[in-house]
Every structure is written in C-alpha cells, then in structure tokens.
Amino acid sequence: MQPTIEAHGLEKHYGKTKALDGLDLIAERGQVVAVLGPNGAGKTTFVRTVATLLRADAGTLRVAGHDARTEPAAVRRVIGLAGQFAAVEPAMTGHENLEMVARLFGQTRREAKANAAAVLEQLGLTDAAGRLARTYSGGMRRRLDLGASLVGAPLLLLLDEPTTGLDPRSRIELWSAIRGLVDAGTDVLLTTQYLDEADHLASHIVIVDHGRAVAAGTPAELKRRIGGDVVEVHVRHGADLADVAQLLGRLDHGAAEVDEPTRRVSVRVASGSSGLMAAVQSVKEAGVEVEDIAMRQPNLDEVFLALT
Amino acid sequence: MTTTAVSREAGLVRSTATVTRRALLRYVRTPQLIVLATLQMALFFLIYRYMFGGAIHVAGMSYVDYLVPGFVATGVLFIGIGTATAMADDVGDGFVDRLRSLPIPRSSVLAARVTADTAILAFSTAVTVAIAYAVGFRLHGSALDGLAAFGLVVLFGFAFEWAFITMGLFAGNAQAAQGMGMIVFPFALISSAYVPVSSMPDWLQVFAEQQPLTYMVDAVRSLTLGPDAQALLGHPASYFVTRALLWTLAIVALFLPVAVAKYRRG
Numbered sequence: 001m002q003p004t005i006e007a008h009g010l011e012k013h014y015g016k017t018k019a020l021d022g023l024d025l026i027a028e029r030g031q032v033v034a035v036l037g038p039n040g041a042g043k044t045t046f047v048r049t050v051a052t053l054l055r056a057d058a059g060t061l062r063v064a065g066h067d068a069r070t071e072p073a074a075v076r077r078v079i080g081l082a083g084q085f086a087a088v089e090p091a092m093t094g095h096e097n098l099e100m101v102a103r104l105f106g107q108t109r110r111e112a113k114a115n116a117a118a119v120l121e122q123l124g125l126t127d128a129a130g131r132l133a134r135t136y137s138g139g140m141r142r143r144l145d146l147g148a149s150l151v152g153a154p155l156l157l158l159l160d161e162p163t164t165g166l167d168p169r170s171r172i173e174l175w176s177a178i179r180g181l182v183d184a185g186t187d188v189l190l191t192t193q194y195l196d197e198a199d200h201l202a203s204h205i206v207i208v209d210h211g212r213a214v215a216a217g218t219p220a221e222l223k224r225r226i227g228g229d230v231v232e233v234h235v236r237h238g239a240d241l242a243d244v245a246q247l248l249g250r251l252d253h254g255a256a257e258v259d260e261p262t263r264r265v266s267v268r269v270a271s272g273s274s275g276l277m278a279a280v281q282s283v284k285e286a287g288v289e290v291e292d293i294a295m296r297q298p299n300l301d302e303v304f305l306a307l308t
Numbered sequence: 309m310t311t312t313a314v315s316r317e318a319g320l321v322r323s324t325a326t327v328t329r330r331a332l333l334r335y336v337r338t339p340q341l342i343v344l345a346t347l348q349m350a351l352f353f354l355i356y357r358y359m360f361g362g363a364i365h366v367a368g369m370s371y372v373d374y375l376v377p378g379f380v381a382t383g384v385l386f387i388g389i390g391t392a393t394a395m396a397d398d399v400g401d402g403f404v405d406r407l408r409s410l411p412i413p414r415s416s417v418l419a420a421r422v423t424a425d426t427a428i429l430a431f432s433t434a435v436t437v438a439i440a441y442a443v444g445f446r447l448h449g450s451a452l453d454g455l456a457a458f459g460l461v462v463l464f465g466f467a468f469e470w471a472f473i474t475m476g477l478f479a480g481n482a483q484a485a486q487g488m489g490m491i492v493f494p495f496a497l498i499s500s501a502y503v504p505v506s507s508m509p510d511w512l513q514v515f516a517e518q519q520p521l522t523y524m525v526d527a528v529r530s531l532t533l534g535p536d537a538q539a540l541l542g543h544p545a546s547y548f549v550t551r552a553l554l555w556t557l558a559i560v561a562l563f564l565p566v567a568v569a570k571y572r573r574g
Binding site: 048051052053054076077079080082083084085086087090091092096101103104105106111132144148149152158172 | 317318322323326327329330333334337338361401402403405406407408410412464574
C-alpha cells in the first residue's frame with residue numbers, strides 16, 4: 001500500500017532562511033505520525049506544504065499517492081487541516097460551522113447536517129452544538145476546529161500544534177478526542193514541541209531540526225536511543241548541588257546536569273522507577289536536604305542533546 | 309467514523325454562496341458592529357449637517373442637499389475599512405488557511421468577501437440615506453435618478469472593496485489593516501464631498517479636482533440635485549457619471565489582480 005505521506009528532500013527557502021532543508025519523511029497508512037521539534041524547526045512549514053498551502057522549492061511530496069505540486073486539488077480532497085489557531089467562525093453555532101465546511105466538501109445539505117451532527121457527537125460537543133462558537137471555551141473551540149477538519153471524512157488529518165496554548169485539562173480532553181479518531185482509523189500527522197504529547201498520541205515520531213529530519217522511529221525506539229527517563233533532584237541548599245551531582249552521576253550512564261538557579265540536578269537513567277529509588281536512597285544516605293525528587297520524561301532539549 | 313462523504317466538488321457558485329453566508333451571519337450576529345457603525349455614521353453626519361453646515365455656504369442650495377451625496381459616496385471608503393480588517397482577521401486567525409485547504413475553487417473566498425461586503429455596504433448606505441431624509445435632505449431629481457445614484461454608490465463601494473481586500477491581505481492582522489485604512493481620510497476630505505473644491509487653496513484644488521472621489525461624488529450629486537445640478541457643477545450628469553465609471557473600472561483593474569495574486573501566493 002502506498003504511504004499516506006512520502007516526502008523526499010523537501011526544501012523551502014524564505015530569503016536566506018531554509019525553513020525546510022532536505023526533509024525526508026514517510027508516513028505509512030494507519031499511522032499517527034508526530035513531527036517533533038523546537039520552534040522554527042520547520043514543522044509548520046512542512047504541514048502547510050502537505051496541506052498545499054505552500055509549494056516546496058525542491059524535492060518531492062506525495063500525499064495519498066497524489067503529487068502535491070501537480071495535483072493539489074486531489075490532495076485537498078483527502079486532507080483535513082486544523083492549524084495553530086481555532087479557525088472557527090465565532091458568530092456561527094458549532095453545528096453551523098461544521099455544516100458549512102461539509103457543504104464546501106461538496107456534501108448535500110442533508111449529508112452535511114448528518115455529518116456535522118455525527119462529528120459533534122464524536123467530539124462530545126452535542127450539548128453545545130446549538131450555541132454560538134464565541135461562547136465556547138478555548139478547549140471547546142479547538143475541538144470544534146478539529147471537527148471542521150474531520151467533517152469531510154479525510155484520509156489524513158493534519159494537526160499543527162493542536163494543544164498549544166491550552167490549559168492542562170483541555171489538553172487532555174483534546175488528546176482523548178484525537179485518540180478516538182485514530183481508533184476510528186483516520187491517519188494523523190501532528191506537530192508538537194512536547195515529547196509527552198508525541199508519546200501519548202503517535203505510533204511514529206520524526207524529530208526535526210533546522211528543516212531536516214534528525215531521527216525517526218517508534219516512541220519506544222527513540223526513548224531507548226535517548227536513554228529512558230530523567231531523575232531530577234531539587235535540593236534545599238545550593239551548597240549541596242555538587243555533592244548530589246556526584247551521587248547521581250554514579251547512578252547510571254551519562255553525567256548529571258546541574259541547574260544552579262533552580263537548585264536542580266538531573267540525570268538520565270535507563271529505568272525511571274529503579275533510578276528514582278536509587279536516587280532517593282543515595283541522597284538520603286548522604287543526608288542532603290531535598291525539596292523534591294521526581295522522575296520525568298526527557299524534555300526536548302535533552303532529546304536533542306542525546307540525538308544530535 | 310459515521311461520516312459518509314462522497315467526493316463531489318462544491319462549485320464556484322455554491323462555495324461562494326456558502327462562504328458569503330458566513331460573512332453575512334457574522335455581520336448580522338454581531339449587533340455592536342451594526343449599531344456602532346450606524347451610530348458613528350449618524351454622529352459624523354449630524355456634526356457636518358449642524359455644526360460645520362452653518363459655516364459652509366454653497367451657492368443656490370441648502371447645505372444638506374449638497375452634503376448628502378458627498379457623505380454617502382465617501383461613506384463607502386469608511387465602510388470599506390471594515391472589509392480590510394475582516395480580510396486581515398480571516399488571514400490572521402487561520403480561516404483563510406482552512407478555506408485554502410478545502411477542495412473548492414480558490415477564487416470563491418475573495419468572491420465571497422466582496423459579495424458579502426457589498427451587500428453590507430448597500431445596507432449601510434440605505435441607513436445613511438434614511439437618516440439624511442430625517443434631517444431634511446430631499447431628492448430633487450427623479451426617483452429613477454435617485455435609484456441610479458444609489459446604484460452608483462454601491463458600484464463605487466464594490467470597486468473600493470478590492471483595494472481594501474488587498475490591504476487586508478497584505479496587512480495580515482486587523483490592527484495593521486485598520487492603520488492602513490487611515491489612507492481614506494485624505495481622499496475623503498480632499499474632495500468635493502463636504503465643501504466645494506473652489507474654497508480650497510489652489511494647490512489642493514489640483515488634487516481634489518482630479519481624484520476619483522470628486523468625480524464619484526459629483527456623479528451622485530448631479531443625479532440627486534436634479535435641475536439645479538448643472539448650474540452648480542458646470543457639466544451635465546453624464547459628464548460625471550462616465551468619468552466616475554471609468555475610475556471605477558480602473559480601480560477594479562488595478563486592485564483585483566493584485567488581491568488575487570497575493571491571495572494565491574498566500
């Protein structure tokens with residue numbers, strides 16, 4: 001089966017800046033692919049190119065078998081786009097918003113109504129369907145925007161930083177909505193700056209930086225390469241930082257990182273739980289006063305440090 | 309998924325109608341837009357009519373009859389700023405991106421903007437005319453002349469919409485678009501709209517006499533003032549109407565391709 005997205009050597013220049021600098025990416029059918037990278041890595045440029053809003057300067061891009069350069073209309077028929085902003089009409093109800101997009105997809109009035117209602121149901125917005133979107137919370141607007149990208153029953157859903165700017169609860173609600181879609185069989189390409197988001201949603205992660213893919217794999221593969229989890233100790237007295245760094249450095253591979261202003265020491269460990277227990281043990285034995293000890297996923301900086 | 313979309317295209321007419329409906333709903337459902345705009349228009353009008361009107365004398369007629377055609381014709385510029393900000397908003401908040409990612413003719417987005425805003429403009433113009441009647445304006449030409457004058461104003465507005473759409477596309481956000489919209493003030497004020505051009509200093513007269521708004525204002529004026537018009541304006545209605553229509557055509561010919569090109573490039 002042909003891949004949903006097949007990008008080879010994509011380039012996009014803005015003056016001297018290379019937003020895309022030879023990006024390669026394959027998204028197989030049935031996959032949820034997360035494009036992970038910092039601000040300015042080229043994530044949004046890539047999504048906009050897949051959505052036919054931009055034309056690449058060089059390279060090839062096929063979406064569901066259609067060449068994005070020569071058959072953009074065919075690409076538009078199979079994609080749904082939810083950009084960084086909730087592009088819904090505030091002066092229309094949730095239902096009207098979706099019905100409008102469905103009509104633009106060529107559906108009859110009756111189909112459009114039925115599909116709008118089905119998508120609202122799917123996203124848990126049925127109760128708010130008759131309210132103007134300007135009365136919605138930020139999270140509800142994002143869900144409605146997601147609905148607008150769905151109502152045309154796309155093969156491929158493009159989500160550009162879907163949870164940026166949302167509070168934690170709305171973020172989790174949106175994640176569960178996206179997971180619901182994935183379960184229902186929609187292929188998804190999403191961009192994110194957060195490893196945990198990619199981890200939650202994606203079956204395949206592509207890490208991009210400076211317009212090119214620097215690593216790709218399943219979340220588990222990438223985490224193995226990055227080196228598992230991070231144990232972080234927040235000490236009470238700055239004077240203990242050096243000692244704790246030495247203690248943690250012995251725990252596992254890699255030296256401990258010290259962040260003096262926040263009085264934190266962090267170290268990457270292969271297994272988070274046993275690493276955490278070992279850290280608790282050694283800090284306790286040394287008699288160091290701590291504010292907090294925690295285990296967490298590596299953040300994007302640490303991922304880059306490990307991969308590049 | 310329960311959606312059962314069949315891949316048929318929404319043609320130009322349907323997609324334009326669908327997107328137009330959205331712009332009109334936004335207008336109708338944002339009462340502050342209508343109420344504020346109308347109040348603002350009425351306020352300006354009353355200030356000209358009653359405050360400046362006492363100081364401005366136009367030979368052979370009441371100032372209100374002189375003012376209204378000018379006020380209404382230049383009003384399309386002030387209403388047009390709304391088009392620039394709406395267009396910029398649609399670009400800035402991703403709405404245009406959504407539409408451009410849909411399988412619809414790309415021209416339908418701008419076509420919808422101009423259709424909706426021309427309808428809004430016709431409505432606002434009708435409201436202004438109603439207020440004008442309430443404070444003493446009277447049509448001296450035939451009813452047909454009056455209708456023609458109204459039609460001309462809407463047509464001028466339609467032409468200027470393309471300039472404002474262009475502004476909105478380049479501005480990218482509503483504040484910038486609003487700022488660019490300020491360009492309308494010199495055009496509106498340095499014309500025959502509010503005071504006779506002959507009362508201006510010579511160097512201003514050069515601009516005021518030649519610029520499109522003066523022809524447009526005088527075209528409307530020559531139709532609404534009826535038989536008195538020629539004595540005041542020095543030419544028959546056809547003289548102004550032809551020139552105003554040529555300007556209208558020129559404005560569309562200049563801005564429509566720029567707007568379309570900018571929109572296509574994204």
